[in-house]
Amino acid sequence: KSFGLSVLPPFSEDENIILPGVKYSSVAYGDYDNDGDLDILLTGDTGSSKIAKVYRNTGGMFSEDTGLSLTGVIDSSVAFGDYDNDGDLDILITGFPGSSYIAKIYRNTGGMFSEDTGINLTGVRDSSVAFGDYDNDGDLDILLTGYSDSVRIAKVYRNTGGLFSEDTGINFTGVSVSSVAFGDYDNDGDLDILLTGDTGSSKIAKVYRNTGGSFSEDTDINLTGVSYSSVAFGDYDNDGDLDILLTGTT
Numbered sequence: 001k002s003f004g005l006s007v008l009p010p011f012s013e014d015e016n017i018i019l020p021g022v023k024y025s026s027v028a029y030g031d032y033d034n035d036g037d038l039d040i041l042l043t044g045d046t047g048s049s050k051i052a053k054v055y056r057n058t059g060g061m062f063s064e065d066t067g068l069s070l071t072g073v074i075d076s077s078v079a080f081g082d083y084d085n086d087g088d089l090d091i092l093i094t095g096f097p098g099s100s101y102i103a104k105i106y107r108n109t110g111g112m113f114s115e116d117t118g119i120n121l122t123g124v125r126d127s128s129v130a131f132g133d134y135d136n137d138g139d140l141d142i143l144l145t146g147y148s149d150s151v152r153i154a155k156v157y158r159n160t161g162g163l164f165s166e167d168t169g170i171n172f173t174g175v176s177v178s179s180v181a182f183g184d185y186d187n188d189g190d191l192d193i194l195l196t197g198d199t200g201s202s203k204i205a206k207v208y209r210n211t212g213g214s215f216s217e218d219t220d221i222n223l224t225g226v227s228y229s230s231v232a233f234g235d236y237d238n239d240g241d242l243d244i245l246l247t248g249t250t
Helices: none
Strands: 023-030 039-045 050-058 061-064 074-081 090-096 102-109 112-115 125-132 141-148 151-160 163-166 176-183 192-198 203-211 214-217 227-234 243-249
Touching: 039 074, 039 090, 050 074, 090 125, 090 141, 141 176, 141 192, 151 176, 151 192, 192 227, 192 243, 203 227, 203 243
Parallel strands: 023 074, 074 125, 125 176, 176 227
Antiparallel strands: 023 039, 039 050, 050 061, 074 090, 090 102, 102 112, 125 141, 141 151, 151 163, 176 192, 192 203, 203 214, 227 243
16 A cells, blocks of 8 residues: 555654664664663674674663673564563574574563573574464463574464473464564454565465464465565554555565
C-alpha cells in the first residue's frame, strides 16, 4: 500500500547524538537500566573492529556504558527481553565475531550483563532473532533464523524456567539474510510468526498461524518474497488488527 506524506510525522536528525557508524549491523531499543527511558544496543563493523555496545540514555543523550563487555559481531541480530522474569531486560546476540558463529544470551543483573553459559542455542550469522511467548506460559521463548555452518535454519526455542530447548515439533523453512517477527495477526490470543529470507533456492515471506503452540503456514496470505529484509507488525490504520511492513531485495 502507499501512504500520503500527510500521515508521516516530520523527522529531523538529532545532531547532538553521536553513535559509531556501522555496517552488517543490528540495533535494538530497551530500558536495560530501568530508569524509564530507552537505551540503545548496537552491533556491527565500524571499519576497524566488530562491536557490540550499549549506550545509556540520560535525558535524551547517549553515552557508551564502558562497564559492559559483549562479544562484538557482524552479520548479526539482537533483541532485548526479560527471559528470566526478574524484572529487567536481558540481551540476545547472534552473529559472526570472526571465528565461529554465535547465539548468546546475556543476563542482566542490576544493569550489568554476564553470559548465561547454561543456555545452548545454535550459532548463526546473517540472522534474525525475536523474543515472544508463543506457548502462552508466561515466559519469553526465542525464534532464531540464519546460516549455521552449511545449512539455513529457522528454529523455536521453548523457555522453561529460564532454560531453552528446541521445539522439534515445529518445522519452518530455513532462511538466511532474514527477518522475523512475532504478532497476533488473527486476534485469537496467541503469537503468530512472520518470516522472510533466502532459502537458497528462492526468497520468501510467509506467515505461520499459531494454534495451541503449533504452527502452520497460512497459504491464503501472499506476500512478496524478500531477502536482506526487515519486517514488522503494527496496526497502522487503527482498525484493531496487525498490518505488515516489509522491506528487502526481491
